[in-house]
C-alpha cells in the first residue's frame with residue numbers, strides 16, 4: 202500500500218491589509234520532502250507526522266510531498282498558490298500509483314482567482330489519482346466547508362477543540378479512517394448541513410465545551426464514523442463562509458443526513474450563547490482592574506488585532522488606554538514592530554530611548570505611540586509553545602513606559618505560549634493585567650495562570666463585530682447579520 206502526503210495551508214482574512222506572497226510561506230513553513238521535523242508537527246502537518254509514525258506498523262509506504270504554511274493575512278497571490286500547488290502535484294504524479302492521499306490543509310485559503318483553494322487542489326489531486334484512490338484531509342474548523350471539497354475528498358476531519366490542542370488525535374482518526382476505507386472495511390458517506398450563521402465558539406467554556414463531547418459521543422458507533430463541527434471563518438468574503446456540520450456515516454446516507462441536520466439545528470438553537478461577551482476595551486479594562494488578581498493576572502484578549510486571524514498585531518488602542526490611565530504592573534503582548542525591536546536590539550537592556558511603537562500597518566492599526574521607553578530585555582530568534590507544536594516569534598524586545606510593559610516582536614504572530622515573557626526573563630504571572638493579542642489560542646498557555654479572562658473589542662480586520670465587515674459575496678441571509686437566517690441540508 203502506498204500513501205502520499207503533503208500540506209498547503211493558510212487562513213486568509215480577505216479584509217487584511219497584509220499581502221501573502223510566496224515569501225510569506227518560504228519564511229514561515231516550507232518543508233520539502235524529507236525535511237519535516239521528526240519531533241513535532243506544525244498546525245497543518247499532523248497527517249504527515251502521524252502517517253510517518255504508523256507507516257511501518259500499518260504496512261504502508263509513505264511518500265512525502267512538500268508542506269507549506271503562511272501566517273494568516275490577506276489573499277495569497279495567484280503565482281504563489283499556483284507555484285506551490287504545481288510543486289505538490291508534480292510530486293504526486295511522480296509517486297503514482299498510490300492507494301491513498303493525506304492532505305494537511307487549513308481550509309480557509311483564498312488566492313487571487315481562487316475562493317476555494319482546497320477545492321481546487323482536491324479537484325486536481327482527484328484528476329491525477331482517479332476515482333478509487335482514497336483522499337483524506339485534515340482541516341481547521343475555521344474553514345469554508347464547500348460542497349465541492351466534500352464531494353472530491355473521501356473523508357475530511359476537522360479539529361474539535363478551540364484552542365486547537367487536538368491536531369494530533371484528529372490526524373490519527375483521519376489516518377485510521379483512510380486506512381479502513383482503503384482496506385474496504387468502511388464506506389464513508391458525507392452529509393453537510395449549513396447552519397446559516399457565523400459565531401465564535403471557544404471550547405474552553407460552555408456551551409461549546411459540552412458540544413465537543415456531544416460530537417464525540419456519536420463517533421464510532423451505530424454507523425457514524427466522524428462528526429466535524431465547522432465553526433467557519435467570518436473574516437472572509439467568500440460565498441461558502443459560515444458554520445456547518447459535517448457527518449460521515451458508514452454507507453448509510455439517510456442516517457448521516459439526519460444526524461448532520463439534528464446537530465446543526467442544535468447549534469442554531471445556541472445562537473447568541475456560544476461567545477463570551479465582547480466588551481468595548483475600556484469596559485473590559487474597568488472590569489479587569491476591579492477584579493481580584495491575588496491568584497494570577499487578569500487577562501484581556503484582543504481578537505480584533507489577532508495575527509492568527511490575519512490582523513497586523515500592531516494596533517495601539519489598548520496600549521494608549523493603559524498609558525493614559527497611568528497603570529502600573531500591566532503588560533501588552535505581542536505587538537508586531539520589527540523596526541522598534543531593531544532599535545531596542547541596537548541599544549540593549551537598560552537603555553532609555555524615545556521610541557515610536559505600533560500603528561504602522563494600516564488605518565486599522567491606529568496611531569503610533571511615541572514614548573520615552575526603558576529597554577527591559579531583548580532576545581533573538583525565539584519560539585513559543587502551542588500544545589505539541591513550537592511556533593517562531595522572531596526577535597523579542599520588552600520596554601517599559603511608566604508602569605506599562607510592552608512586548609514587541611519581529612515575526613507577526615498571536616499570543617500562544619508564555620515564552621513571550623519568559624524568554625525575556627519576565628514572569629507573566631507577576632503582572633496584575635495582561636493584554637494579549639489573540640482571539641482564543643492564548644488560553645492554552647495563559648488560561649492556567651489567569652484569575653479572570655475578558656474578551657474585548659479594539660480594532661482590526663479580525664473584529665468580532667461582523668456587521669462592520671464590508672461583505673458583498675457571502676451567502677445571505679446569515680445570522681446575526683440577518684435575523685431570519687435558517688439552516689439547510691446541503692449534501
Ligand SMILES: [Zn+2]
Nearest residue numbers: 341342343365
Ligand atoms: Zn482555527
